[in-house]
Amino acid sequence: MNDTILIVGAGPTGLSAAHGVASLGRKVVLVDKEPLLGGAPILSGYARLVPSGEWAKDAIGRMVARVESAPGVEIHKGARVTAFDGSPGAFVATLSDGARVDAGAVILATGFTHFDAINKPEWGFGTYENVVTTTQVEQMVTAGKIVCPSDGRVPERVAILLCVGSRDRQIGREWCSKICCTVSANLAIEIRELSPKTDVFIYYMDIRTFGLYEDKYYWRSQEEFRTKYVKARVAEVTQGADGRLLLKGEDTLVKRPIVIPMDLVVHAIGMDPNLDNPSIAKVFGVRLEKHGFLDRGEHYTSTFASSRPGVYVGGSALGPEDIDTCVSHGLAMAMRAVGDLHALAHQAA
Amino acid sequence: MNDTILIVGAGPTGLSAAHGVASLGRKVVLVDKEPLLGGAPILSGYARLVPSGEWAKDAIGRMVARVESAPGVEIHKGARVTAFDGSPGAFVATLSDGARVDAGAVILATGFTHFDAINKPEWGFGTYENVVTTTQVEQMVTAGKIVCPSDGRVPERVAILLCVGSRDRQIGREWCSKICCTVSANLAIEIRELSPKTDVFIYYMDIRTFGLYEDKYYWRSQEEFRTKYVKARVAEVTQGADGRLLLKGEDTLVKRPIVIPMDLVVHAIGMDPNLDNPSIAKVFGVRLEKHGFLDRGEHYTSTFASSRPGVYVGGSALGPEDIDTCVSHGLAMAMRAVGDLHALAHQAA
Secondary structure, three states: OOOOEEEEOOOHHHHHHHHHHHOOOOOEEEEEOOOOOOOHHHHOOOOEOOOOOOEHHHHHHHHHHHHHOOOOEEEEEOOOEEEEEEEOOEEEEEEOOOOEEEEOEEEEOOOEEEOOHHHOHHHOOOOOOOEEEHHHHHHHHHHOOOOOOOOOOOOOEEEEEEEEOOOEHHHOEOOOOOOHHHHHHHHHHHHHHHOOOOEEEEEEOOOOOOOOHHHHHHHHHHHOOOOEEEEEEEEEEEEOOOOOEEEEEEEOOOOEEEEEEEOEEEEEEOEEEOOOHHHHHHHHOOOEOOOOOEOOOOOOOOOOEOOOOOEEEOHHHOOOOOHHHHHHHHHHHHHHHHHHHHHHHHHHO | OOOOEEEEOOOHHHHHHHHHHHOOOOOEEEEEOOOOOOOHHHHOOOOEOOOOOOEHHHHHHHHHHHHHOOOOEEEEEOOOEEEEEEEOOEEEEEEOOOOEEEEOEEEEOOOEEEOOHHHOHHHOOOOOOOEEEHHHHHHHHHHOOOOOOOOOOOOOEEEEEEEEOOOEHHHOEOOOOOOHHHHHHHHHHHHHHHOOOOEEEEEEOOOOOOOOHHHHHHHHHHHOOOOEEEEEEEEEEEEOOOOOEEEEEEEOOOOEEEEEEEOEEEEEEOEEEOOOHHHHHHHHOOOEOOOOOEOOOOOOOOOOEOOOOOEEEOHHHOOOOOHHHHHHHHHHHHHHHHHHHHHHHHHHO
16 A cells, blocks of 8 residues: 555645645655646735735745655646546556656645636726736735836726626626635735825625624725725726726616726636646546536545545635635645545555 | 643534544544533534535534544543643643543634624514524424424514624624525525425625535525525614514615514524633633634644644634534644644654
């Protein structure tokens, strides 16, 4: 029986899982398709994370450094699993870099893909330079200045549109992306910190700053940072004669049409299933659920099981998820994988 | 060095942690203040759980049975930790049943307390028999019949009031209880399944059916089960001359006062910090955060650390949490506790 754990994906979930397994002195093979470890927070240049307030490069960077220096962790960057066979305790994977990995269990921490805002064309992304995504504003926060891409000016009025690629049946995204409300409230605070004269408006259907995020982000963004929340249906984003953006729609609280000038419009983009999921499902022989995320089994005594024994799945591969939960899923899957292999060895002995 | 793990609390979090540790053949001492294991889902008689749809007594019952039959798990029911001392690898706890526990690490899975609806008196709980809590309706679902407590009749009109003891600064509950929206949508479906002629109304500020709960609960409860969602500020619940309840407030979408007759009013009660938290903090020497939940440390490379080394905290002890997340926190804490003890033993050797 082989007790190496193969972990696919080196974002917060995979890094956490790798640390968990390695902390028991067990062997890990960690594979990521990108040349850089850290997943979305690093690759997309997130700024300060919710809810710690730590910079992503520090927080996730620390997770990366710990795994890179752990004895017993073999890392394959820029590599994919191209073939996979076997059963619990005796899996064999072939990687795109030619390596063969023998493993007792597999953890799929393959994450999500950011919604591409070009698929919501009426809201102006891809048409107007000053319509950007939350990810781009995170990068501006990291750079220390909020600007309009068209001319570099500091925007007087910023609109953050929630649910871009979420809760939207028209474009086949029925799910809520869970963390965009809180991320947007945090971003509104960061914009006001960098640029206290900029007015920030958040256009929403429901504000979902669940749990302790309620007062930390929703209330604080309103009371300390004067963010204006507007319950609205946004119909379209166009450009006025003066070159400013125009946000058109209906304020659903006052039931009136609105046409509001804005300097910068920010799409709070949702979390799609990883674009690679169909091939991941095929290579590993696991099922997808109806939206295209990886499917999971029983929730209580066999949580994080995929549809294939010995293959575990967690984090944002299961659906939209926040980083804290991803970190906990990684450790939990490490526990499950190591525990199940222990039971298997015991049975065999 | 002692490598037994002491786990305090045998709800979903503690049971999951106990299984994790035991799955490696390590010793666990599991302590719960109640005579029954299973935590809130068992003690409060939850019906079908979100999102699995499994009955709580089956799902959590399976977790209990597995831990009770695991070799190496010593269980103390109806017991509390009354004294605690030591350091990682060498803690000593004294239990109220007189036992002494030597442990290398401690997992606090001490959970929450349901908000007592009597503390929101203007909404009628404690005054009118037909004002009940979600927990009481869960018990009706388990019993197979939805009734008005006053006379046993099947209600024609049921109102579920969200945010009872949540998002309410007036009564010192600033947090959102995270899962009540989804639990209430699920309950609306269950009421309609048992009593198809009953009209169900949900009065809300924001609907927070995050992630994949959006279409599974919010949309389905509206489209398949005709639940009516009303965005409103509820001012008070009183009784009319005919003995029916009257819900008074303002519909915040149409901006009009409302006075609506109801047969049954259900308080979707929130999650308070465990009432025992001040004494838990004192006995274990750990900090509370500002709302009274247990405080936690760094989120990325030392997640689930409390303010005392070797003592871990997770689940709804940290704040309002859903059962799936509690189960994952339990396994994650097991991984952390066992991993940190492994490192400690390695250092010592």
